[in-house]
Amino acid sequence: MEVSGLVWTLTIVAIVALLAFDFFFHVRKAHTPSLGEAARWSALYVGIAIVFGIGVWVFGGTDTGAEYFAGYVTEKALSVDNLFVFLIIMASFKVPRADQQKVLLFGIVFALIARTGFILLGAALISTFSWVFYGFGLILLLTAGNLLRPEGEDAHSADNFVIRIAKRLFHTTERYDGDKMFTIENGKRVMTPMLLVMVAIGGTDILFALDSIPAIFGLTQNVYIVFTATAFSLLGLRQLYFLIDGLLDRLIYLSYGLAAILGFIGVKLILEALNENTLPFINGGEHVETVEVTTGLSLTVILGVLAVTVVASLLSPKGKAQNAVNNARRHATAYVDLDYEADPAEREKIFARLLEEERVIKALPADVVDDFRAKEAELVELVRRAHAEHDEFVNRR
Structure with missing residues (x-):
């Protein structure tokens, strides 16, 4: 599929326009999006990506279209995994709920710029050295292994090395000033925690790109498809x-699904590297005949693994319990922290969600509830505080 300079230009302009629209019409004015608003705009961005993919299928052919959709679905799944980390980081830094949109949009823009650089670098390496596929395949296999090991999740926490470095380099105030990155304190201009959060999000995005870009190059080497699939997976x-x-905490088997997908793509890359082998210490520098993994098979495997992962997670009693406990902790913390959410109406919504999560926990089997109370004494106290503050708030009205 040959792509002209005009098509490249129009594509980049369209993506920048979508990001600008997102900022000026949604993010510029700080607010907490409703579930309906989030659902409508998520559907719109997914719809745009699908329409674009249909266009690629029509004008580029079946194989190219399948490559785009395989890349888009894989990158979208990896992006959902990224959301776990964004959630943890913003909870750790207690970013006010209404200002989280700006942090997320910054993260998306930074990720797009960083990944574009990685894409261009990856394309240059592939065109020069065919053995790069061995390296990409090994990276994906190692990443898949790390996803299966609890001790391999350092990058998926609010205390990975990028954040630790940022905390040492940036000394900020203890309080936020809306979504401003600088404020005046004691007559001096100082940095707010918002800047530190953005550095943490941006740095973590770079870590994500290290497995994201090899994954999509394992599905297609067409730079235009790699770029657009990556960009549309980030938009929205x-x-x-x-x-x-x-629902994020409910997807307890997502890491296993992603490990299977990355492992599959890693094996696919190594098979392709063997087919084009030039390394003298492998088969004397000659090509090795291997099984060809078609784009159609790749797309089928990716969709199948994700479907099984999501269904298994949603049906799992363990997932239901973990989701209720983690959300109860999050909403209880949000309710007692006025800096996180001061709007009375939004606080009522948060408290209503907390009550629903308490009902779910109480409906669990007796042994699970007893185990929960034994292990989550801190959470029980936090929920008690939320109830006390809510009673006080109701009595004041």
Whole structure:
């Protein structure tokens, strides 16, 4: 599929226009999106990506279209995994709910710029050295292994090395001033925690790109498809964050699904590298005949693994319990922290969600509830505080 300079220009202009629209019409004025708003805009961005993919299928052919959709679905799944980390980071830094949109949009723009650089670098390496596929395949296999090991999740926490470095380099105030990155304190201009959060999000995005870009190059080497699939997977990520915020913890098997997908693509890359082998210490520098993994098979495997992962997670009693406990902790913390959410109407919504999560926990089997109370004494106290503050708030009205 040959892509002209004009098509490249129009594509980039369209993506920048979508980001600008997102900022001026949604993010510029700080607010907490409703579930309906998040759902509508998430559907719109997914719809745009699908329409674009149909266009690629029509004008580029079946194989190219399948490559785009395989890349888009894979990158979207990896982006959902990224949301876990964004959620943890913003909870750790206690970013006010209404200002989280700006942090997310910054993260999306930074990720797009960083990944574009990685894409261009990856394309240059592939065109020069065919053995790069061995390296990409190894990276994906190692990443898949790390996703299966609890001790391999350092990058998926609010205390990975990027954040630790940022905390040492940037000394900020203890309080936020809306979504400003600088404020005046004791007559001096100082940095707010918002800047530190954005550095943390941006740095973590770079870590994500290290497995994201090899994954999509394992599905297609067409730079235009790699770029557009990556860009459209990132667009709408802000809305998706608010849409599935309460369901993220329910996807307890997502890491296993992503590990299977990355492992599959890693093997595919190594098979392709063997087919084009030039390394003298492998088969004397000659090509090795291997099984060809078609784009159609790749798309089928990716969709199948994701479907099984999501269904298994949603049906799992363990997932239901973990989701209720984690969300109860999050909403209880949000309710007692006025800096996080001071709007009375929004606080009522948060408290209503907390009550629903308490009902779910109480409906669990007796042994699970007893185990929960034994292990979550801190959470029980936090929920008690939320109830006390809510009673006080009701009595004041």
